[in-house]
Amino acid sequence: MKKLFLAVVTVVAFSNFSVVADEKVNVSFSSCEDQAFDAVETYYDNSSEDNGFTAGLIFEYVYNRCMNE
């Protein structure tokens, strides 16, 4: 009985953990994307050049850095 209870608790705990983890990944993914697009917007707000390479580099750098934090 005790073993069964422990098994149920473990399964419930792990299933909750995975939901929390999934949510965390989703939130983090979305906010990193927003952060990267905000950084690109700052470039376009302050530049007379319309350079897709520069915008791409900013996006890549800010997004990757945010995801690795």
Next chain:
Amino acid sequence: MKRKRFFIILLLLCLRIYSQESFYEIEYTINLDKLYESAKKKRDNGNLQLFDITAKTAKSISLVLLISDNISIFKERKGIMIDGHEGVETLVRAYSYEGGWMYDDFSKKLIFINSYQGKNYFVDKKLQIRNWKLTNETKTILGYKCNKATYIRTDVSNKGNNEVTAWYTNDIKMPFGPANYAGQLPGIILELDELIVVYKATSIKKIGKFKIERLKEKDIITEKQYKKEGDKVMEFYKKSN
């Protein structure tokens, strides 16, 4: 006839002597403090810390304008990175000069030099003379008397017009300056205040004769070709995220 020939030879000699003196190395610092302020204003809290680091990194980056007669090249010297934040120089470059700039005052050609994933791009930027307002306001920079000039710049997002201020010196009557500010004013620009970036000359050296090799026409692409390639890069990031 003989006298005429003599004067022509004398004129050519004078031109040669003058051209021998036209070799300069001007060092600039870069200030991006206003990048942080712009994020604060926009309430872009996600990027505040990153832009603060970017502004600090910018202070350690040194840029150089090399002038050889009619040609100038503006490029970066190696920057010193803040420990643990290697790579922030990517952002310093992106928010300011974006790459190297070459200007040939003889052909009035402005070339933007960039590299992406190991490929070099030389882009014909079609020199556009901006509508500068020259003023009588003066100040001294590194011992050179400079005049103030301003113009209103329209940015890509077109969110408003922004004033750019340049301080140029008539003591060196050459139309060169930092980033894409070559071919604009009668003298060298020693200070330039754009919206979020400020370039300041920190040293001016007359140097020995050297040559800047002109680029081959076949290596230069049009702005339209470059934009098409660049747009593909940005589209890739938009689709993959």
